[in-house]
Amino acid sequence: MSWYVVHTRSRHEYKANSGLIQKNIKTFLPEIESWSKQKDRKKKIFTPLFPGYIFAEAFSLDNETKLAILKTAGVVRILGKKENSEPIPVPDSKIDAIRRLVNSKTEIFTMQFPREGESARIMDGPFAGIEGTVVSSNVEKELFVVSIDLLQRSVAIKLKGFQISKL
Numbered sequence: 001m002s003w004y005v006v007h008t009r010s011r012h013e014y015k016a017n018s019g020l021i022q023k024n025i026k027t028f029l030p031e032i033e034s035w036s037k038q039k040d041r042k043k044k045i046f047t048p049l050f051p052g053y054i055f056a057e058a059f060s061l062d063n064e065t066k067l068a069i070l071k072t073a074g075v076v077r078i079l080g081k082k083e084n085s086e087p088i089p090v091p092d093s094k095i096d097a098i099r100r101l102v103n104s105k106t107e108i109f110t111m112q113f114p115r116e117g118e119s120a121r122i123m124d125g126p127f128a129g130i131e132g133t134v135v136s137s138n139v140e141k142e143l144f145v146v147s148i149d150l151l152q153r154s155v156a157i158k159l160k161g162f163q164i165s166k167l
Helices: 013-022 063-070 092-103
Strands: 002-008 026-028 031-035 044-048 053-058 075-078 119-122 131-138 143-150 153-160 164-166
Touching (some): 013 026
Antiparallel strands (some): 002 075, 026 053, 031 044, 119 131, 119 164, 131 143
């Protein structure tokens, strides 16, 4: 039995997951608990650990199984090699590691740092709310240099990872 990564439409992870289960295909949708951001209240909700992706298990990914997965509502494709679009199985050790991570009671945060050349918004500090372009980044040290056009002059600011968000 091998696990395969199934790419879903945006916010269709649960729909695709239930569709695959109805077709008797074993799935794994890792979820994390996070706080919802509503105006009047806060509550804990479950969200996918990998938005847009679920895992499906199959003995062999023959044409019939592949077609059953791809015809499921919300499914876009099965991840694989670009040349011949042959799906690549995920090692069981990786799936077990994800299961251990999800089952542990530690708080998990997902971070999507902007890459060089991408637009970003400053979230914290004296320049909060200002948007700019990432000039350089060092994810290991969580340092980002953002270029901001003020009065037709470019100003570079060094920021920590928690102070910046991807647009």
